[in-house]
Amino acid sequence: MFSNASHNSRLSAISPVPGDRAVLAKVTELIADLKPDDVDLLKGLHRIQHQYRYIPPDAIPLLAQQFNTTPAIIFGTIDFYSELWLVPPAENVVEWCSGPACLVKNSTGIRRALEAELGCEMSKASPDGRFELRLVQCDGTCNLAPLIRHQGEYLGPLTTSEAIRFARGLTGRVPSAAGGGQGGSSGAATEAAE
DSSP: OOTTOOOOOSOOOOOOOOOOHHHHHHHHHHHTTOOGGGTOHHHHHHHHHHHHSSOOTTHHHHHHHHTTSOHHHHHHHHHHOTTOOSSOOOSEEEEEEOSHHHHTTTHHHHHHHHHHHHTOOBTEEOTTSSEEEEEEOOOSOGGGOSOEEETTEEEOSOOHHHHHHHHHHHHTSSOOOOOOOSTTHHHHHHHHHO
């Protein structure tokens, strides 16, 4: 049935499309030493995100060319990893852990409280662009469950009340005074919110 198909099933890279010249030059510099055979795509994506805080769309064709693949594969890779972003993040990004240890300890209640206090849904920014709640997968910090991350700091174990106080501290509605917790982790929440 498919013997008469005339498509080429091999992946072939596309040429870069016009874009922001400064972005194209910087991305080219960031990935110049990376090789497709060394499976360096994630290293390249992290370099770009570290530079811009997200992966600019102009970088996609360059990555596809550098790694001898298609933009669809690049987009799929970015979409697979929750810590890689295709749009600029909000001013304050709060990352909510959806791992099993957090879920069994009421992280869903914490998520709902954060959405209400920050004025944004999961994976969306608040209307003013100041706050964003992002999903992160379990990364082995289950001893802090339930937890959130803010500016690279793990905050947990948290109660829903502590999460509300943390969010209110971020929004400036009340001074942050996260309490309780083990190992001083709630103190980190207080520091991060101030």
